[in-house]
Amino acid sequence: AQSVTQLDSQVPVFEEAPVELRCNYSSSVSVYLFWYVQYPNQGLQLLLKYLSGSTLVKGINGFEAEFNKSQTSFHLRKPSVHISDTAEYFCAVSDLSRQAGTALIFGKGTTLSVSS
Amino acid sequence: DVKVTQSSRYLVKRTGEKVFLECVQDMDHENMFWYRQDPGLGLRLIYFSYDVKMKEKGDIPEGYSVSREKKERFSLILESASTNQTSMYLCASSLRGSGNTIYFGEGSWLTVV
Numbered sequence: 001a002q003s004v005t006q007l008d009s010q011v012p013v014f015e016e017a018p019v020e021l022r023c024n025y026s027s028s029v030s031v032y033l034f035w036y037v038q039y040p041n042q043g044l045q046l047l048l049k050y051l052s053g054s055t056l057v058k059g060i061n062g063f064e065a066e067f068n069k070s071q072t073s074f075h076l077r078k079p080s081v082h083i084s085d086t087a088e089y090f091c092a093v094s095d096l097s098r099q100a101g102t103a104l105i106f107g108k109g110t111t112l113s114v115s116s
Numbered sequence: 117d118v119k120v121t122q123s124s125r126y127l128v129k130r131t132g133e134k135v136f137l138e139c140v141q142d143m144d145h146e147n148m149f150w151y152r153q154d155p156g157l158g159l160r161l162i163y164f165s166y167d168v169k170m171k172e173k174g175d176i177p178e179g180y181s182v183s184r185e186k187k188e189r190f191s192l193i194l195e196s197a198s199t200n201q202t203s204m205y206l207c208a209s210s211l212r213g214s215g216n217t218i219y220f221g222e223g224s225w226l227t228v229v
Contacts, residue, residue, distance in 0.1 A: 009156070032215045043120070043206060043220035044159075051215045090158060094214050102147050102166070102214045103174065108158035 002027050002095035006107035013114055015083055021076040021110045023091030032094040033074040034104060035065055039087045047089075050074065061085070086114045118143055120221035122207050128227045135194040137224050139207030145219075146212040148190035150174075150182065153204040153223070162205075165190055166212065197228045 007022040025031060032051050036044040048059025055067040065076045074091060088111050092104040123138040141148065147166050151159040151174075161174030163182040171182050179201060183191040190209075194201055204225050210218040 006158075036220075041222075043222045044208075045220070046217050049215070049217065092159075102210060102212070102216070103149055103161050103164045104159075104218060105161070106151075106159040108156060 002031070002093050002105050004091050004093050004105055004107035006089075006091050006110045008110050009108065010111045010113065013081055013112070015114055015116045016080045018079050019077065019081050019085075019112065021089050021091075021112065023074045023076065023107060025072050025074065025091075025093045027072070027095075033065075033067060034092040034094070035059065035063070035074070035076050036090045036092060036106075037061075037087050038090065038109075044090065047076070081112070081114045083114050083116060085112060087112060118219045120207055120209055120219050122205075122221040122224045124224050125222065126225045126227075128229060129194075129197050131198060131228055133194075133197050133228075135197045135226065135228075137192040137194075137205055137207075137226070139190045139192070139221060140188050141190075141207075141209040141219070142188065143209060143211075143219070144187065145209035146187070147210045147216075147218075148184065149208040149210075149218065150180075150190065150192045151206045151208065152176065153206055159206065162192065194226075197226075199228050202226060202228045 003026040005024045034049045035047040050067045091107040120141045150162040165184045181193045207221040210216045
């Protein structure tokens, strides 16, 4: 079965610094990959997704992610973070081998804390 | 605009009570989902429905059941609530097929005492 590993549970950074949130998934079979963000006391919001095509995917709020099939990774990056980027970030994969293949399997989340 | 509405943001229930969590979406989506979110565990899929009256178990269905009598509504039922079901519950929906964006509600915080 698919699994998703977010390598860092917490990432503290200073404002305007670059950030990378790391995500690895377990299988090399065809998958769709997603990053979601959750602000305090809210539901999840899609940042970006990879279905096919270019391995570099651009999302909202200046975030981008790169799909690396050989390393089964989908790391999220932003060149310069703002205080408002403080939130929890979830990497997710759509396991196409499952009956419930349209459901997403989520990682445990990475808390990004941006300070001034 | 896309809207997934969970009827209760905060609930407190007693052990052994039957609990209903209601979710409505206004996007005519075929798929609906219930996830549970716990600190350090991320989101875990409880149940998934791909059509009216159709359901599939997720990764942690024990202690839960679901109902989907109408396309827009998906209910999560805790037959006999227990303290280990204290959690945040997230409802979501999407169009049929893989790769489509899944839209989430704001969540229901359930405390079982």
